[in-house]
Amino acid sequence: MSEPKPPAAPARPSLEVFDLVKHFPIRKGVFGRRAGEVRAVDGESGCGKSTVGRAALKLVEPTSGRIVVAGADVTGLSPRAMWEHRRRIQTVFQDPYSSLNPRLSAGAIVGEPMENYGLSRGRETEERVAALFQRVGLRPEAMRKYPHEFSGGQRQRLGIARALAVRPEIIVADEPVSALDVSVQAQVLNLLIDLQEEYGLAFLFVSHDLAVMRHISHRIAVMYLGRIVELADKRALFRQPLHPYTEALLSAAPIPDPARRRRRVVLQGDVPSPANPPPGCRFHTRCPYAVARCRSEDPPLREVAPGQHVACHLRDVGAPPGPLAAAGA
Amino acid sequence: MAGDAPLLEVRDLACHFFTLDGVVRAVDGVSLALARGETLGIVGESGCGKSVTALSILRLIQKGAGRIVGGSVRFEGRELTTLSDDEIKELRGHRISMIFQEPMTSLNPVLTVGVQIAENVVRHTGAGWREAMDRAVEMLRLVRVPDPERRVHDYPHQLSGGMRQRVMIAIALSCDPQLLIADEPTTALDVTIQAQILELMVELKEKTGTAILMITHDLGVVAETCQRVMVMYAGRKVEEAPVGELFANPLHPYTRGLMRARPRLDEDAEAAGRRPRLQEIPGIVPSLNRPIAGCAFAPRCALATDRCRAERPELEVRPGGHLVACFEAGRDAP
Structure with missing residues (x-):
């Protein structure tokens, strides 16, 4: 029963991204999303x-690849034509302060998109904004306040209310709780989960925080230097990570339990520059298991077990997902 | 020397x-x-x-x-x-x-x-x-x-x-x-x-x-x-203990709240089949530009009593090298 709650929508994914390439340097990824699901990108x-999140919104133009929103290919659309689709896909940013217009009242910030999209007008907008404020845990009286008058957590609630204002199907949340204190993080995460279940939203949740990821997502895509290296259901990913990078990430995060010091894979070296990624597998320079093939041949992302995709030469299709042996062992 | x-x-x-x-x-x-x-x-x-x-x-x-x-x-x-x-x-x-x-x-x-x-x-x-x-x-x-x-x-x-x-x-x-x-x-x-x-x-x-x-x-x-850790809230120390003791036996409601508010990387919280709610600490930290009567955490604390709102708890020594400033220390939330 671990399925997301509102999979009432058909199997058609609400957001699909194919072979996305965005050259600042090169990045490439493949995504499929179902309604009511949290896909987390880590x-x-x-x-x-x-960049994946921004490209999905077409806030940056992809260099190549395709972006499909609810079945409609939006890749080549002009900003004007994209406008219509953008109602379906909204965003919540990490720093709510820099993404809220300081000169608009909170009520106007949330009401403006409703009127832009002709969803309501005047008095009706005001009522809908008030209802939305209440839903995200802000007092309707706060509609008259300006962003600087809110605390960090309240501003993030305001950012969430703005995203919900146009009844989107997808929310791209880029590190939405990273800037918040732990006690406030919990409030915002709970709110996001409640809203998802209530409105049947799909989340593309971008985060570096594995504990938050484990809590909120259904499926997780792990990225390294512009590539998805592993894509799996959350439980499978945490039970047995298949990519050596995922394994290292999981073991690197400090656990708040001194009785539980773990065997740790501490990766040596730094992340190479994405402007000049290493040849072959991009992770081979830091991988404790790398073999000759990894240095020359770029592994494709393959489904090696049902629902588990990994880009690693050391994982054969159908092989039991056990731990890897260190190179030379 | x-x-x-x-x-x-x-x-x-x-x-x-x-x-x-x-x-x-x-x-x-x-x-x-x-x-x-x-x-x-x-x-x-x-x-x-x-x-x-x-x-x-x-x-x-x-x-x-x-x-x-x-x-x-x-x-x-x-x-x-x-x-x-x-x-x-x-x-x-x-x-x-x-x-x-x-x-x-x-x-x-x-x-x-x-x-x-x-x-x-x-x-x-x-x-x-x-x-x-x-x-x-x-x-x-x-x-x-x-x-x-x-x-x-x-x-x-x-x-x-x-x-x-x-x-x-x-x-x-x-x-x-x-x-x-x-x-x-x-x-x-x-x-x-x-x-x-x-x-x-x-x-x-x-x-x-x-x-x-x-x-x-x-x-x-x-x-x-x-080896040891002290927890601060609103400009004061509210708890201190050796690290093992603090994690095994947190006494201050704020410390307990902090520990429960964070999702755990090492636990499958979803074992029950759906994502559980994280335990929130309601409200926000008080502003420090006014003197605070009583315990600074009281407005956010589920255990707070009238005494907590009126009188500031001092740090008390507990067994295990533990210090805590709370009248209700160690009690579970109702």
């Missing part, structure tokens, strides 16, 4: 996770 | 900031003691006073903005709050060092990292530049910067975030300090790099015997690096 700085 | 005297002893430290909105009591009567070679964690959320406590020890509070208004800071038997500016400067980077969250803003962008390590050595040990540059290479090797003979000539912008933090640690340890104050040293780093830096700090501490004051918001970092 990885470290410079891995391309935010 | 060092005997039982703590390396660092802070008593009733109060540091206030004078703003247009009134007096902000950022640190309001904090005491702590740190033994030689020990790692003490200070944990808490934004604005709890953990960084101001650390800055006050080194007298780095910006003049005109805030000042130490009470209490004492004794380090190796010397009172630091009354030292002259020259005397405290002699201590900084020498006997007590500090590293910060964002290494890029603490490094000088127009000097090579070698010069920045060497200038500290020259300043405090009277070594010549040549000798100090050799020391810089040695320090870079100690913090495991690869190819240190070449890297010593790099400028900060040529290094990654993790390497910059290694350089900061190299500068901090270059004169064999007795105390290293680390203010969120890994917060700005990626998780795999954070693991490297934490491992390095634990290893260097064992090698050099430097005591560490580790300031962090992350209970995971505390669990992996500290």
Whole structure:
């Protein structure tokens, strides 16, 4: 029964991204999403996770690849034509302060998109904004306040209300709780989960925080230097990560339990520059298991077990997903 | 002579900031003691006073903005709050060092990292530049910067975030300090790099015997690096215990709340089939520009009674080396 709650929508994914390539440097990824699901994108700085989110919104133009929103290919659409689709796909940013217009009242920030899309007008907008404020845990009186008058957590609630204002189907949330204190993080995560179940939203949740990921997502894509290296259901991923990078990420995060010091895979070295990624598998320079083939041949992302995709030469299709042996062992 | 005297002893430290909105009591009567070679964690959320406590020890509070208004800071038997500016400067980077969250803003962008390590050595040990540059290479090797003979000539912008933090640690340890104050040293780093830096700090501490004051918001970092930990809330210490004791038996409702609010990486919380709600701490931290009657946490606390709202709980000693400031300590939420 671990399926997402509102899979009432058909199997048609609400957001699909194919072979996305965005050259600042090169990034490439393949995505499929179902309604009511949280796909989380995980990885470290410079891995391309935010770019995937922004490209899905067409806030950056992809260099190549396709973006499909609810069955409609939006890749080549002009900004004007994209406008219509953008109602379906909204975003919540990491820093709510820099993404809220400081000169608009909170009520106007949330009401404006409703009127832009002709969803309501005047008095009706005001009532809908008030209802939305209440839903995200803000007092309707706060509609008259300006962004600087809110605390960090309240601003993030405001950002969420703005995203919901146009009744989207998909929300791209780029590190939505990273800037918040732990006690406030919990409030916002609970709110996001409640809203998802209530409105049947799909989330593309971008985060570097594995514990948050484990809590909120259904499926997780792990990115490294512009590529998805592993894509799997959350439980499978945490039970047995298949990619050596995923394994290292899981073991690197500090666990708040001193009685539970774990065997740790500490990766040596730094993340190479995405402007000049290593040849072959991009992870081979830091991989404790790398063999000769990894240095020359780029592994494709393959489904090696039902629902588990991995881009690693050391994982054969159908092989039991056990731990890897260190190279030379 | 060092005997039982703590390396660092802070008593009733109060540091206030004078703003247009009134007096902000950022640190309001904090005491702590740190033994030689020990790692003490200070944990808490934004604005709890953990960084101001650390800055006050080194007298780095910006003049005109805030000042130490009470209490004492004794380090190796010397009172630091009354030292002259020259005397405290002699201590900084020498006997007590500090590293910060964002290494890029603490490094000088127009000097090579070698010069920045060497200038500290020259300043405090009277070594010549040549000798100090050799020391810089040695320090870079100690913090495991690869190819240190070449890297010593790099400028900060040529290094990654993790390497910059290694350089900061190299500068901090270059004169064999007795105390290293680390203010969120890994917060700005990626998780795999954070693991490297934490491992390095634990290893260097064992090698050099430097005591560490580790300031962090992350209970995971505390669990992996500290021997003792104190929890701060609204400018005061609310709980302190050896690290194993604190995690096994947290007594303050705020500490318990913090532990439950964070999703766990090592547990499948969804075993029941759906995503459970995280336990929220309702509300937000109080503003510190007004005196707080009673317990500062009471407005957010499920256990709060009339007494909590009227009277401020003092720290009490509990078994297991545990200190807690709460009238309802250890009780479970209704």
